[in-house]
Amino acid sequence: MTRTTEPVNLRCRAISRRSFLISAGSVGVAVAFGSLPGQAFGAMMASSVEGSYLPNAWVSISTDGTVTIMSPASEMGQGIMTTLPLLIAEEMDANWDDVKIVQAPSDAETFGNPGFYGVQLTGGSESTRGYFTPLRLIGAQTRQVILASCATLLNVPQSELSTEPGRVVHSLSGHSLGFGDIAAKGVLPDILPQVTEADLKTPEQWRYIGRRDIPRIDVPAKVNGSGIYGIDVQLPDMLYGAVLRPPVQGEKPETIDDEAARAVPGITHIVPLSYGVGIIGETVEATKRAKDLLQVSWTTSSRVRNYTSDQLLEQYRKVGNDLSQAGVEAHAQGDTETAIRNATTVIKVDYMSDLIYHATMEPMNATAQVTGDTVEVWAPTQGPTGTQRFAANVIGTTPDKVKVNTTLLGGGFGRKAEADFIIDAVSLAKESGGRPVKVIWSREDDVRHDKFRPLEAQHIQVGLDADGNITGWRHRIVADSIFARTMPELFKDMGGHDDVVTEGAHFNYAVPAHRIDYIRQDNGLDIGFWFAVGVGYTRFGIECVIDEIAAVKGSDPVELRLELLKDQPRARNVIETVARMADWDRPRDDRALGIAYADAFGSHCAQVAEVSLNRKTGEIRVHKVWCAIDTGVAVQPRHLEGMMIVGITNGVSQTLFEQINIVDGEVQEGNFDTYRVIRMSDAPEIEVSVVPTPGSPVGGAGQAGLPPVGPAIANAVARLTGGVRLRHYPFLPERVLEALNA
The missing domain is CATH 3.30.365.10 (Aldehyde oxidase/xanthine dehydrogenase, molybdopterin binding domain)
Structure with missing residues (x-):
């Protein structure tokens, strides 16, 4: 993936309350990964935002001191779910042991990457580069909000306060308040403090950046099996889907004989598509069997037929x-x-x-549910913003009516920035009568129809x-x-x-x-x-x-x-x-x-x-x-x-x-x-x-x-x-x- 050729000028950028609080009411929409008990050190993945003290849309603090931080990029094995929240934790002086991580919802205005023109897209080795300064500014501003709340609670000038991990200290009086105490009693300032790069810590002040002993927070869930990949998503009343594609890219079905396929127990729909034939059923096995029984003749006009x-x-x-x-x-x-x-x-x-084929260990898959003119997608996607746009195109709605839940990715390498597997799921869910549909590509489909x-x-x-x-x-x-x-x-x-x-x-x-x-x-x-x-x-x-x-x-x-x-x-x-x-x-x-x-x-x-x-x-x-x-x-x-x-x-x-x-x-x-x-x-x-x-x-x-x-x-x-x-x-x-x- 490419990077922007114009560097984003953040040197004097002030972050607005809107950029922080937009969609704050929906910050808990991430897929539930489950918390990870028993970690000796480091952050934990959370199922939703915890706490009512919301300095911004990126951070919430609960009364027990838990700090929940949004992770805006897709985790596909590169450890970005640790790296990016750590930048916020560094500047706000959170105690990393008390931090939990939530996958950010699909909201490019709030969580988009400046390195990718402001969209939510993970790739091109651009996540840390694009977010490095913005997330540190968010952390620094969060710290100022916490200091302002504490100054009011202690009735002291804010300039006399300093922070230690998870705590605000008034050294002149010897008093201090933990972040949990501030969350329980503090009031957010009416005017959001402004910060610039001059307010960021110097490298000599870093507590977390550059340390070798901070483990990746996604690894325990992957080891114990509690981590949720796209292929793991299970929803009530869910159906399964598959798509038969042409042997040559760009061709379309001319005739479809689906009599044998429809007779397979559990098959609910056979869906003609412009690029293939979709099958919906009660089980994966049924859709696979029906797919194998379809008799389809294809057009032969694709230019790709000349490709050797x-x-x-x-x-x-x-x-x-x-x-x-x-x-x-x-x-x-x-x-x-x-x-x-x-x-x-x-x-x-x-x-x-x-x-070369991408060879991700998790083949292409996505789950979608269509209700009227709204869509919800659960997918191992590198591009939530693109997912919103393509899903909206399928059902004729607008991207703001598409909600994307980004799961863990079993490998990406650029392949899961594409939308073909998303289009499969939404196209079939459109025909399912409101029931969610999960589409899983076979390995053969994945190899032969790769980009x-x-x-x-x-x-x-x-x-x-x-x-x-x-x-x-x-x-x-x-x-x-x-x-x-x-x-x-x-x-x-x-x-x-x-x-x-x-x-x-x-x-x-x-x-x-x-x-x-x-x-x-x-x-x-x-x-x-x-x-x-x-x-x-x-x-x-x-x-x-x-x-x-x-x-x-x-x-x-x-x-x-x-x-x-x-x-x-x-x-x-x-x-x-x-x-x-x-x-x-x-x-x-x-x-x-x-x-x-x-x-x-x-x-x-x-x-x-x-x-x-x-x-x-x-x-x-x-x-x-x-x-x-x-x-x-x-x-x-x-x-x-x-x-x-x-x-x-x-x-x-x-x-x-x-x-x-x-x-x-x-x-x-x-x-x-x-x-x-x-x-x-x-x-x-x-x-x-x-x-x-x-x-x-x-x-x-x-x-x-x-x-x-x-x-x-x-x-x-x-x-x-x-x-x-x-x-x-x-x-x-x-x-x-x-x-x-x-």
């Missing part, structure tokens, strides 16, 4: 090489064309990536002078567009440039001339956001080419990167750190090290991979990956380490195994027996060092761990084999053997 992925990828490669086929200029610095034309040596290479990571080819040309120094860098990216489908107005405003597809191509290496072009291919297939999206493949090409330049120049790959980043101290630090961690200069028997770096999502990440290669089978084994990450402010360092492990594991998987093949528009894979993902036996040992830079802006972390690992593996293979370059994700054994024998 391996043929198109070769076509994309040729387009990238054909400089007469102009694209949209994504970045231009200096005269790249002249620099390359006059270069002593020109490196010309192609890098390619296949389609895959784009098929893409990159053509890179780099000019070198006689000393091997870079004179110019041309980068052409050939792929379909995500924004053309998901954000058409933005795509148009950007002149046909999709900056999430080209994301990561604009690097911070010091080169005198640099040009990036995007050449869109439109073959009808819906493609979408996938873990790290463009950065995952653009850095593959860039970091491998950096190693190719080092080979031409006779330089060490680490030293060349440090040279090209001489004015980038944070980048140099993570590279030097990871090289020390891996003992870069120590020779290995039958193994080699490769390095790669990325500055994606506002963070700096460098990784070294240690690999071996079976030259007979072409199988690559990744033994260990070292990682150094600098996110500027490290809100929760231990959680950052976990996110890097997730990113690296996914990165190894997409580098070595993951591949979707489409032939004549039909996806060939259907489940994990045919779609290979990393297994426990494939997983490398991973060592992570978090090296924050005090005073730097907070960077994203959710996806920052993925981009470097693939090129690090490729670069290690090149060192191990004396220069054999792997340039096509994934590195299937047959492709490796082909490269070895070329």
Whole structure:
């Protein structure tokens, strides 16, 4: 997902009472996760807001001192349900042991992310970046409200009061009041205190930010089974739904023979849809059986019938090489064309990536209930605001009449920012006579009807002078567009440039001339956001080419990167750190090290991979990956380490195994027996060092761990084999053997 290109100016922003109190009467609408008894330390998830002392729509305090804080982002394993409320707790000086967390309701005006144009959307490693300052301001203002109430209760000037965790202290008299006491007796001030960034704590004053011993509050519920995912939702009188989709995207049912399907016990409705056939029944088993018995003929006019992925990828490669086929200029610095034309040596290479499936462990699902012109949705969604809009479109109402209950997500990776599974549930609930309907996709549906990571080819040309120094860098990216489908107005405003597809191509290496072009291919297939999206493949090409330049120049790959980043101290630090961690200069028997770096999502990440290669089978084994990450402010360092492990594991998987093949528009894979993902036996040992830079802006972390690992593996293979370059994700054994024998 993309981030706003204009930073939100919050330096002098005063938060209004309306922005806090809007919809305060509905702050308890979150799905009930259940409290977690017996936690030794840390916040607990609550089923609803507790207490009547409401300084704002984000915080409530009960008379026993419990502080309930809203979490505005979707929790999908990245720990954001801990990170964001912790920012409020930090500034308001709440006692973290007394904090409970509630998932925020669907209300973009109150809970929207400034980093995503003010909508509620989780992705793009943007949650902490977007909310970091606003939530701290909310916490600071909450503290001022509490101080004002306490000053009235103690009949002392507010300026004489200070706070300790969960308590207000008047040191001159020795009196103090706990937050619970203030909640029981205090009155909210008539005029809401105003705060700016000048009122925020300095890093030296932080009690919680940067600590390693604060556990994630979602983990206990996931371990003991009490956590509620979308697939777990159970409602009274609930029905179940399924949708039969066409074998080729974009086709519609022409004829439907549903006689056998209707005869299945428990089936209540067969619903013709513009994109398939819906089934509603009393049990999941009944809907599955009826779906299998449907006899449907489909239209055959979809453009996707011409889509055969391996043929198109070769076509994309040729387009990238054909400089007469102009694209949209994504970045231009200096005269790249002249620099390359006059270069002593020109490196010309192609890098390619296949389609990839999201492979979330929880398949797509949603539950909906339609009552008149109102809708209620329970779903593992990354985008509550989008869910409101699409659900409203289905029944012809307005988004304000759609209530979204965001559950825990069993994996997201961008897939659950889509709305197709939401549309399924609302479309069927519209026909159910008011009863709620839960739709659960089968794994086969999930694989074959995913919004895959784009098929893409990159053509890179780099000019070198006689000393091997870079004179110019041309980068052409050939792929379909995500924004053309998901954000058409933005795509148009950007002149046909999709900056999430080209994301990561604009690097911070010091080169005198640099040009990036995007050449869109439109073959009808819906493609979408996938873990790290463009950065995952653009850095593959860039970091491998950096190693190719080092080979031409006779330089060490680490030293060349440090040279090209001489004015980038944070980048140099993570590279030097990871090289020390891996003992870069120590020779290995039958193994080699490769390095790669990325500055994606506002963070700096460098990784070294240690690999071996079976030259007979072409199988690559990744033994260990070292990682150094600098996110500027490290809100929760231990959680950052976990996110890097997730990113690296996914990165190894997409580098070595993951591949979707489409032939004549039909996806060939259907489940994990045919779609290979990393297994426990494939997983490398991973060592992570978090090296924050005090005073730097907070960077994203959710996806920052993925981009470097693939090129690090490729670069290690090149060192191990004396220069054999792997340039096509994934590195299937047959492709490796082909490269070895070329």
